[in-house]
Amino acid sequence: MDGILSLALANLTSPLILSFVLGFVAALARSDLTFPEAAAKALSLYLLFAIGFKGGVSVSDHGVDGSLGLALLAGVVLSFLLPIIGFPVLRTISGLDRTNAAVVAAHYGSISIVTFVAGTSVLESQGIASEGYMVAVAAAMEAPAILSALWLISRGEGDRRMDAELWREILLNGSIVLLIGSFFIGMITGQDGLREIESFIVSPFKGALCIFLLDMGLIAGRGLRGRGGGLSLGVVAFGIIMPLIGASLGAGTGVLLGLTTGGVMLMMVLCASASYIAVPAAMRVAVPEADAGIYLTLSLAITFPFNLALGLPIYLAVAKALTGA
Amino acid sequence: MDGILSLALANLTSPLILSFVLGFVAALARSDLTFPEAAAKALSLYLLFAIGFKGGVSVSDHGVDGSLGLALLAGVVLSFLLPIIGFPVLRTISGLDRTNAAVVAAHYGSISIVTFVAGTSVLESQGIASEGYMVAVAAAMEAPAILSALWLISRGEGDRRMDAELWREILLNGSIVLLIGSFFIGMITGQDGLREIESFIVSPFKGALCIFLLDMGLIAGRGLRGRGGGLSLGVVAFGIIMPLIGASLGAGTGVLLGLTTGGVMLMMVLCASASYIAVPAAMRVAVPEADAGIYLTLSLAITFPFNLALGLPIYLAVAKALTGA
Amino acid sequence: MDGILSLALANLTSPLILSFVLGFVAALARSDLTFPEAAAKALSLYLLFAIGFKGGVSVSDHGVDGSLGLALLAGVVLSFLLPIIGFPVLRTISGLDRTNAAVVAAHYGSISIVTFVAGTSVLESQGIASEGYMVAVAAAMEAPAILSALWLISRGEGDRRMDAELWREILLNGSIVLLIGSFFIGMITGQDGLREIESFIVSPFKGALCIFLLDMGLIAGRGLRGRGGGLSLGVVAFGIIMPLIGASLGAGTGVLLGLTTGGVMLMMVLCASASYIAVPAAMRVAVPEADAGIYLTLSLAITFPFNLALGLPIYLAVAKALTGA
Amino acid sequence: MQTHDAKRVAIIIEAPMEKRLTRALDQADVTGYSILDVKGGSGRSGRWSGAGHIGSANGMVQVVCIIRPEKLDGLLESVFSVVDKHIGVVSVSDCQVLRAERF
């Protein structure tokens, strides 16, 4: 308990979190501080490339064993399952209609790569290793949840809106392709490749992440100011309860798979985090009648900050306890 | 004198100034070299974040004493005063009407953060320390001058155009918020935080500043080509005289406050430099009838290059002489 | 032979090439992975600034001798000549009409600075030095080819479309100005200047180039998908044969000039590469009736990848053999 | 100077629907259109701004087609099939064009 608290405190006073807080506060105070869209996009591509590459290098260091396959499978299953678990919870505590509830739940089966990146960053500053292939698990968990949401909706209405085209779009969306692609580049080029571009993707990484989190804070704050008032208490509660449910399942799975402390923590982070890029884009197309104000705001302005500030230290402490580290 | 000359020469052949010159010449030669707006904006956010953070870390190292409060107060007073001093000078030598003269004068009470950054960079290459809190003074000096300008105008016309909304916009404008915010982050996280993101905000800083100054050169050159011909000799002269007046006041204040050599120099830089972001934006809204061609061009294409190329070495030499360094 | 193969293999598994391949494959698979235009532009300005600066520093280290003048002259002559050599070849194997053939040929007299940058990067990882002034040769070769193309067209039609304005635009286009300008900055500031901004322009360079090549892969892949099918076999063949013709002429010239191994290789790269920035922009204005789909696609989607993947190791092996290294 | 009657159709739609819309236009044989970025706005679903957004789920684009009057109905029908349930505004106005052979 004491460990969690001191960890939480260290986390809360890290430049990463403080940068997020700065953005958040600036937005709530209605400052005109904004980040150019192109710069934010470029920064996110940089983070994806770097995290994928480093994951690949780490796999090339330790070799691939059966656990990679198992972890991927577990990730896909969890991504399918989490919305189905979340859906009745959300319906019960919020009273959202079937469509909106299904769409919101889908976000929690998928993942937030920035939360994942922040998680690896916490591990790094504590000198805790983790399975490099967790990056691949992250990529694998992006999409399945979408299917669960559509199944939940169709049970009520009996129609489907997913065409082949939309599937292609989701599975080949930029984040997934870049993450997997750079993972493979890292795996192929290994330490030699890393040495060549280390001072681009390793040393400035944390600073770049600060700037990115500053922008995320701005977006989350603006979201909360714009729509936050409109979120019912039940919905907001879900945005905090669901990560904890997800993290518990992730913890169990991680331990069953025999992952390291770092690996268990990252699995928890993946399950606890909610998508705000891939799933919203797919939902806009497939379920236009769902209210984007609910799902985007909840995922960005409630769950993301919760995970960043409180979730990460909790998940790490639990992972440590479970793996006896 | 010899010291100034050799300093000026060293300054003039630094990559920073040469990058500015390159942009300036390219613009005058009507090259199509341009910097994407988003990239320039992102770069300026980076510079603000880095300079604020480093200032905060330095304050966390040396602790806060009464001098911080005094320096802030002095900065605010100077920001109020400088336009009121500049206004009659400008009226006399240029014959501008009251409104335009007041608006132009306001720019000289506020500050140019890039000139400030270039000043810290000159100090660094000479290994001269300065008070970390000068960053906070810079932020405090952004806005008061605007009030002076409006007071000068209203004395003639008897109206005011500042509403609460505009004040909020000015005081919470992006630059101020980012500067102050990152200053606090630096203060809270101190050397530990700095170590984490050093290779992002310290090592590449000077190179990034080069690129930014290249862009500033382009903008200044284009401004001069577009509107430069329209500036009367009196107005141009003001753009060079006023920085010297400001610097003198800054020097006196710095010495009175007992600042270090670096601190005195930076106080001079703040007083000598003219705003080209915060004040123009406010003036567009509050005094739309003033001619943006005059104030933007003067500040960007005359005063900024003057300070960068000649002002900085002069101010440093004076600061050294005054503090006996 | 064996040397070429192992070199080619090392080249093909470098992060640089793999990043390009990732972009290329993502585009062919119709992923929505895209790079913001502003970020790509900013990255290209960074690469130009860094490469120019480093070239200048290297000249300041070794001093300027007569060989610089000779190399510049040779570059200009080759830029004029290559389109005139390429034109009949292209007409013969592709049957393109005079106008389109002339315009396509012009691209091969000019140069691709990214191919050049990738070439210097290969040299660096092998620890092979090269003449710093090759950067200036690159800049000198950008434009003359355009004149040759217009001469080839006018022989058929008897008209010219180049006005003074267009010449100014071409000769002062952003890439040339930035390259030459930063070359001079590097020459003036030398090692001192380099030390100040090294951790901006040297250490992260290769990583930044990876990201840029990823984007080039996306563009090339999209080009190929969009228009690739429309390129006749003869045109495609030209896109591979012409670099080899150019490289041979470059090799001969480099040896005659007495360049080092690295210098010979870079001269080959310049002659082998095809423009996709300066020349297309000029042709859009001067020869609007030419089909941009042909020249842009050929240069970007055929010749650029060919040079990157196969050309560079071949040219290096030949340069080594010719200079006995 | 000789001009010809035409219609200018402007469609404001969510960015994730852009490809579907242009595909529908292609299928309706409307091969001329231009796409402009919309950087913010307001509608029944509230205000939004593109600033700082990282995904494309939140943005909108404006697609402008200039077409011969007789092709308007076909175009509107195929546009409608895409826009139907979606956020989006479709407006049509009269205009004149030079070089009618291009349309």
Added chain:
Amino acid sequence: MQTHDAKRVAIIIEAPMEKRLTRALDQADVTGYSILDVKGGSGRSGRWSGAGHIGSANGMVQVVCIIRPEKLDGLLESVFSVVDKHIGVVSVSDCQVLRAERF
């Protein structure tokens, strides 16, 4: 396809005035508009270009509102109260819209 008469109002105004304009629109009960970036231009106060600018003092934006004809006068009046002393161009044209219930 059934269309309805509407007005398209396009306002080009300095970026620092954008928020004031949209606030005036909100107050005039005009809740539908889209904002587009203007990257350069020319007017009585000379030429300008957004390229490389770092503040927003220099830029302009275009705000487009499509409204029912009967709301035009109210809109113009509230726009005018903001645009009055400011740089800016206001143009109004006729158009047709689908789905009139949205306006």
Added chain:
Amino acid sequence: MQTHDAKRVAIIIEAPMEKRLTRALDQADVTGYSILDVKGGSGRSGRWSGAGHIGSANGMVQVVCIIRPEKLDGLLESVFSVVDKHIGVVSVSDCQVLRAERF
């Protein structure tokens, strides 16, 4: 509110021709225009998208001029001299403006 008849001319043209077009406008005494970015499109020469492009050879821009009706012919002629052989669409529509003294 008092409005005045005017014409709105919208020219979509390749980015490398932008300066030539605005020069022609200046020479035809049309000193009011705004330039907007076009981020993609489709025409007789196929589809294109600005995404990721590094040169300007590939982009297009839209130049919008609002002018008094009597100046239209002069404008179109000088525009035509530039657009002639080039990719590009010119459309003209009627509009009303506030503050006619500005045009």
